[in-house]
Amino acid sequence: MGEGYREFEKLLSMVPEDVLKEVEEYERSEMERHRRSGSKKPFPSNEDVAEAIKEVCGGVITRGNIDELFEAVKKYLEEKGFDTRFLTEGRFWRLVTSLVKKGIIKVRL
Numbered sequence: 001m002g003e004g005y006r007e008f009e010k011l012l013s014m015v016p017e018d019v020l021k022e023v024e025e026y027e028r029s030e031m032e033r034h035r036r037s038g039s040k041k042p043f044p045s046n047e048d049v050a051e052a053i054k055e056v057c058g059g060v061i062t063r064g065n066i067d068e069l070f071e072a073v074k075k076y077l078e079e080k081g082f083d084t085r086f087l088t089e090g091r092f093w094r095l096v097t098s099l100v101k102k103g104i105i106k107v108r109l
Contacts (some may be wrong), residue, residue: 002055002056002057002058002059002060003058003059003060004054004055004057004058004059005055005056005058006058008055031081040083041081041082041083042081042082042083043082043083043084043086043087044077044082044083044084044087046091046095048077048080048082049073049077049087049091049092049095050095050098050099050104052073052076052077052080053069053073053092053095053096053099053105054099054104054105055076056069056072056073056076057069057105059104059105059106060105060106060107060108061096061100061105061106061107061108061109062108062109063109066109069096070089070092070093073092074087
């Protein structure tokens with residue numbers, strides 16, 4: 001996993017256990033509410049995709065991760081409960097380009 005993921009785990013370890021349990025219970029109740037109402041998995045927003053890109057690549061795109069980046073981000077989003085059927089490579093690469101232009105992620109090829 002990328003540096004962003006390790007940083008996230010580090011920050012998560014500082015969260016009090018009771019707060020984590022409260023958040024997990026809230027997420028479970030929300031997922032159950034969606035199941036009961038017949039709702040399907042949500043589609044990821046551009047913000048969701050951008051966050052996933054940053055997490056998966058750790059803030060740096062390299063030769064080693066560029067070829068698998070799209071599929072890795074889709075898998076990451078699916079693990080988070082999103083429906084990625086309509087996440088196109090065009091939309092994905094537009095978001096990557098935007099993040100690079102803003103200096104949020106770096107390219108080292």
